Amino acid sequence: MAPNDTRKVHTAETIAKELENDVCVKVSGSDIDGIPRGKIITKAKFVKSLEEGFGFCNVAFGWDMLDKTYDESVQVERGYSDLLAKIDLSSFRRIPYENNVPHFLFDFHDPIANSPFKACPRSLLKKAIKDCNDLGFAPLCGVEFEFYNFKETPESINAKNGVNLTALTPGMFGYSLLRPTLNSKFFDEVYHHCLAYGIPIEGFHTETGPGVFEAALEYGDALEIADRAHLFKKAVKQIALKHGIISSFMAKPYADLPGCSGHMHFSLKDIKTGANAFVDDGNEESAGGNEAKAAMKGMSDTMRHFIAGLLEALPSILPLMLPTINSYKRLVENNWAPITVSYGIENRIAAIRLIAPPTCPKSATRLELRVPGADVNAYLGIAGCIAAGVRGIKKKIEPKFPPVQGGDNGVLGERLPRTLKDAVNLMMAPGSVAREVLGDGFVEHFGRTRLHEWKQWETAVTNWEIKRYIETV
Template sequence: MPDILATSYAPKSLNDLETLLKNDIKVKVAVDGVLRGKYMSKEKFLSAASSDGFGFCSVIFGWDIHDAVYSRELLISNRANGYRDILAVIDLSTYRRLPWENNVPFFLVSFLDPDTKEPICVCPRGTLKGVTDRAAEYGWTCYAGVEYEYFNFKETPQTVADKRFHNLEPLTSGMHGYSLLRPQLNNEYFNDLFDVSAVFEVPIEGHHTETGPGVFETALAYTSAQRMADNALLFKFLAKSMGMKHGVIPSFMAKPWGNLPGCSGHVHVSLRNSSGANIFAIAKEEVEAGGRKGAANEDTKYVSQEAEWFLAGVLEGLPDIMPMLVPTVNGYKRLVGGEAFWAPNAVTYGYDSRAASIRIISPPSVSPSATRFEVRVPGADMNPYFALSAIIALGMRGIQRKVELTGPPVSQLSPEDKKSGKVKMLPTSLESATQRMMAPGSIAREEDVFGSDFVEHYGGTREHEVKLWNEAVTNWEVERYLELV
């Protein structure tokens, strides 16, 4: 099988690397999450590539997206350890060149503890690798796809700052999903997103306008979970870079407008065995016979027993890992009352249902080899490494423990469903979601999911976000209370 992790021209040895870089004087490296990085001289880079890595300030695990130190001291980076260096290890398989930066070489890195040389527990790339490595012990390879919806604004970083982020101008007006006309208004930008992605080895399957002023949707080509997370992160970087070129700001914020649909980050997942066969699929003969005997219900008769256990595992743990799928205060605005916008806010599943939290995609709507689950809870603001890690870890737990699927499929919630407790609702705020994830009995704390070290650190970062929100005074509050209370 081809190397599904590596780009097509990734070096296979240090000699290959030196040959690839023979005409370069510098290299760009980047760390995941909110993409950060720096230029390195070629000499420094080659030295790091041939050794254990290079020192990188651990403060990237100690501050938020606006470079503010977290409200309380966390595990990896803190005053007590002096925000010491950690080891950044270059992943040669991620080699690309940046077409919009004079084709400078570009690599992603992962992080190790400088003392133990073990992966840092909250390194996003390392976290996902740990999960996919556990799947590999069973002979399985994790596959995934990501679809992003995102608003685009006819603005620049300077204009939005000058406007104090108010009255921003959308790229186009009106609601025009799947429009053939609206992309003509910004043709170069719209096509650059697709074309430059291909050159950058972030292949796209579909690219179109979505409902909402200036909204695009881009579906990234299905591949291995690790490569998919890299591609999802790098697509955001590319989109923002292309936006700067064309005077556009693409926003992956989950809910920029209160009265319009939000921006999803739907995740598709499946598992394949060593021969490349999809273990979620059932045999052609079973499909022709009307589905698998012994399935929990009609909705799961076209998926395998392993797939049903995987689904049950994700559903069981979903409320406990919500901050991994919806990491921002704003993201929950997309889910609250989101049924009208196909934004699920309950523990639900359904066959080919876009109203459920987990959509089962299987025959007869697709061929057996394309059988998969679409997790529709995440917004475009997700960290793809953490979202994929959570989904796959829960699904693997479901298979290992043979978790039974309980409850019927529910595609559309009724008021009675919510009142009766027949359907479990998901947390409605980052605060409640974080509290649940950090609770002593949380599934997230189990060692075969994330473990307590991860939960304490990541949960602490989310507590910080909640604290900043609770301290903020919003325009809504001023307009509502200033005069009349």
């Protein structure tokens, strides 16, 4: 079995054999923004760390994506002591575009509390998966990313102050068979290197917009898909740099062009039977005259409760899906991005799209959350959805309105928060759903990092302001 096969069980002995001819190992974990933070270590140190982990400076959670340290409101140990990095042997893969160096993911552990670190994204997802498993279900998901590509380098972007960038290709060419030809080596390397890296891409094509690609990652177990989504961004960016290209997962690079989504698909597998738990088996509980149930023919009560839980939680967990200032500029009317708490059958304008027969095989019944942008930290986005859905199943929550059908938007739900600050205030409010399903420790840390992001925006002088006011006022 190849090292990139899903969740192969490894021991220290089997890993030692796998690394027989290696001299070093790459290890990394996810920070709160989803940015891989890691290092190369000697094989000897790696082997020594397998049982108890190794020290990793907690500044990884004490600074933002540009390495600016947070103020005192974000609580990290200010001496910047070490957290423990605990290696997950089942994450073993090799990086094909880096001389096949072995790569392992790790989780951040709090050595004082002797528990997973409160802000570790991967640990948060593991907890959500365990809560789902305790109900008898295994969460499955898939992730799609859209991303812009530019004929730029880090040096040229810096020289241009990030504006007036040259797109990889001009024009609007969604699903084009022409445009990939212009940069076929880059396009093909992304596909094949990702496959060799253990990130199979189910579908890869151009999306509408200058130099935009979209990749749909193969469906699978939630933790594995989150790992793949996390590493996919890194892989694309690294491969792009080798071709003199900058790939961007920013949600809305241009005000007048489509944004970049990070859609997520979900279903639950019955652990005992292996069947799709979102499919109505004909023995579902009675929901009386429930209008939503009547409209969701072929979908199970479990699916309906999961959806209702997600709908109820969505405003509260929104910062997990839309984590940056820019995220919210993608959610605008008439742009295929959802702006309300809503769900619909085969509706790509609603926040949640229900996918069921006759438009797919019964076994492929699932939901698609269309809210996240490509800037989402997949660990957090997937964790939030699963936790919200599990809450819905436990409490047997019912949707407050029926799903809209097809292109009919009908009466959609409440407007989603318009800014990061508004969304964070909902998340951090006493008694919020987010606090219930994610825990106070995580919400306090994550929420305050997002308020830090808002403060950076509030004091920034933008190109828009310069252009509008420099001469006129």
